[in-house]
Amino acid sequence: MTIELKDIKKIYQVGTQQVAALNGIDLNIKKGEFAALMGPSGSGKSTLMNILGCLDRPTEGSYKLDGAEVAHLGDDELAKTRNKKIGFVFQNFNLLSRISALENVALPLVYAGVGYKERHERAHYFLRAVGLDDRAEHQPNELSGGQRQRVAIARALVNDPSIIMADEPTGNLDTKSTREIMNIFMDLHEQGKTVILVTHEPEIAECASRQLLVRDGKITKDVGKGVKMDVV
Amino acid sequence: MLFRESVIIAIKALFANKMRSILTMLGIIIGVGAVIAMVSVGMGVRKQVQDSIASLGSNMLIVTAGAPRVNGVRQAAGSGEKLKLDDADAIKKKIKNIDYVAPNVQKSYQVVNGNQNWNTTVYGITSEYMMIRSLTVKSGSFITTNDMNTRNRVAVIGATVASNLFGESNPVGKNIRINNDPYKVIGVLASKGQSSMGQDQDDCVLIPITTAMERLMALTSIRTINIQVSSADKIDMVQEQVETLLRQRHRIKKPADDDFEVRNLTSIMETMTNTTTMITLLLGSIAAISLLVGGIGIMNIMMVSVTERTREIGIRKALGATFKDIMLQFLIESIVVSVIGGVIGIGVGCGAAMAISQVGSFTTVITIEPILLSFLFSVGIGLFFGIYPARKAAKLDPIEALRYE
Known part of the structure; x- marks a missing residue:
């Protein structure tokens, strides 16, 4: 089991009121699954994604990633966990604009302490995998939206993470690029990668093998492998 | 993260904002230059007095x-x-x-x-x-x-x-x-x-x-x-x-x-030397104030830079940069500014000292001590005034930073 969430709660203090963004989430995601996380805005979807991506800590509950408890780690341990186990793909790409595509891809390896030569070899390898090795020396602003997202995917893959977290990865893309990007995710799924996709578009979610619906801080629907089951 | 990488990142960031980096350095250049030039004028006065006492007959x-x-x-x-x-x-x-x-x-x-x-x-x-x-x-x-x-x-x-x-x-x-x-x-x-x-x-x-x-x-x-x-x-x-x-x-x-x-004549010599040492110290400390102002300039620019690059910091943190990594990146950036500024300042200071002795009828004496001292001081200033902005950067919450427009 790659991800095991048990009774995850996230409570924000707003003035004197306590607001629960997540209200007891139980979720298991196996290795190699392709899960789509859906839900309207304000549902707690983003909070859940932040916790899954080790960017945030739950107020209560347990989160085991690859069998290790990560729910209540310190900032630096969380940073190291993100570096080793999670590859991020964001809606607005979040590439560093002043460095080349290659250096962007290699960036997680810098923080992993990998030497220059190996970094560049691995970055080249993954750029080739997303079909952009000929654009390695270009800066992000010289690339199209679809190309930028492919660079971001290469960056997410470069340190061989346990899960790929994609937050609305096609939100800023045209239909053609969206198809390209989704094909890459499906390929990754076929290669056995664990992918978690956050989206609000049902047709994008259809590409995943499992659909999760978050509403009012709870998972209200969990449709997986063609088997529908209502949790409520 | 490797130290070498931090230096490379810092230098790249400085090159990305050439004009701003130069202006920031200018504070340090003027500061270090002024210290060296002023002290060399002071030392020149001292040497002149010593020479004129020596011309009465040394020893x-x-x-x-x-x-x-x-x-x-x-x-x-x-x-x-x-x-x-x-x-x-x-x-x-x-x-x-x-x-x-x-x-x-x-x-x-x-x-x-x-x-x-x-x-x-x-x-x-x-x-x-x-x-x-x-x-x-x-x-x-x-x-x-x-x-x-x-x-x-x-x-x-x-x-x-x-x-x-x-x-x-x-x-x-x-x-x-x-x-x-x-x-x-x-x-x-x-x-x-x-x-x-x-x-x-x-x-x-x-x-x-x-x-x-x-x-x-x-x-x-x-x-x-x-x-x-x-x-x-x-x-x-x-x-x-x-x-x-x-x-x-x-x-x-x-x-x-x-x-x-x-x-x-040693007592006369001593009195004169004491007086001129005081003059040198006075000139040097006035110049040192401009070095301090230069340091505050670095701090100011680093603060702006941190705010401006909030998103970059967020991305780096999301990809696994720790507190130390970010801290080091910004600290090295401010030290690089002050070191480069310091080196140029040494050149400017020595040049100014030579120009003063050429143009004015002043003797200037360039000694190694003020050069070393003001250089080390400028590095120290880079370090000191870099700490606060670097800490601010390193403490940013990655979620907030990624959301920053």
Whole structure:
């Protein structure tokens, strides 16, 4: 089991009121699954994604990633966990604009302490995998939206993470690029990668093998492998 | 993260914002440059003062005849009549570590050439006086041992005396009258100008000491003996030996007062050096304030840079940068600014110091200490003023930072 969430709660203090963004989430995601996380805005979807991506800590509950408890780690341990186990793909790409595509891809390896030569070899390898090795020396602003997202995917893959977290990865893309990007995710799924996709578009979610619906801080629907089951 | 990577990232970030980086560095460049230039001016003043004291005679001991007591009333210093020419010879023969011994007598006279006259001081001197006072002869020759032995009526005159008595024409070979006796001018001294004490050093007439004592002033004793010691650290030792020797020669037993006095120029030198050190410190610390202002400039720019790059910080954190990684990145950036600024500042400071000595009539002395000190100080400033912005960057919450537009 790659991800095991048990009774995850996230409570924000707003003035004197306590607001629960997540209200007891139980979720298991196996290795190699392709899960789509859906839900309207304000549902707690983003909070859940932040916790899954080790960017945030739950107020209560347990989160085991690859069998290790990560729910209540310190900032630096969380940073190291993100570096080793999670590859991020964001809606607005979040590439560093002043460095080349290659250096962007290699960036997680810098923080992993990998030497220059190996970094560049691995970055080249993954750029080739997303079909952009000929654009390695270009800066992000010289690339199209679809190309930028492919660079971001290469960056997410470069340190061989346990899960790929994609937050609305096609939100800023045209239909053609969206198809390209989704094909890459499906390929990754076929290669056995664990992918978690956050989206609000049902047709994008259809590409995943499992659909999760978050509403009012709870998972209200969990449709997986063609088997529908209502949790409520 | 590897240290090398941090430096590369920092340098790239600086290059990305060239104009801003240059302006930030300018603060440090001006600061370091000002410190170096100001201190070198201060050191120049100090050297000038030291040189002018040294031109009075470096490592000098001055023996003067004492002030005798006549019925309990002390007479003027140097008016005693116990110091003889033989004493000078004895000092020269018996005491080591002495370069020159120059006894002299002096008195004011009216000096006449034709219808021109001039009141000046006539010095009876030996040939060694030239070395000890670092005099040079502009034209003609100086007084020789032979002139002393034969009590020749010859004179070497200072530039002021020459211009007042002879105007534009060359005095060498002509006669002047001192106390109605004719003296042949054999040389004119090169001008030394005012002394640091405001005395005109060119207003003098030099004649052989034997001529002065026996033919002009009718003296049996001399007024002062100037002694040049071979090196500054031997001054105290030689001074003691001179005192002992003179006491022996004058047959003075312990409790009795000496009939002479031996003084050295080190105390004047020390006072002057202290004063000029204060000036240097003052100039340096004023300049150091501009270095501090430069440091605040770095801090200001780093703060802006952190805010501006919030998103970048968020991305780096999401990809696994720890507190230390981000802290190091920004800290190195501010240190790189201050180091580059410091190095350029050293160049500017040295250049300014040289320009000041070229253009102005100032001597400037560039020493290694202010260069090292202001460079280290600028690195320290980069470090100190970089810490706060770097901490601010490193403490950013990655979620907030990623959301930042």
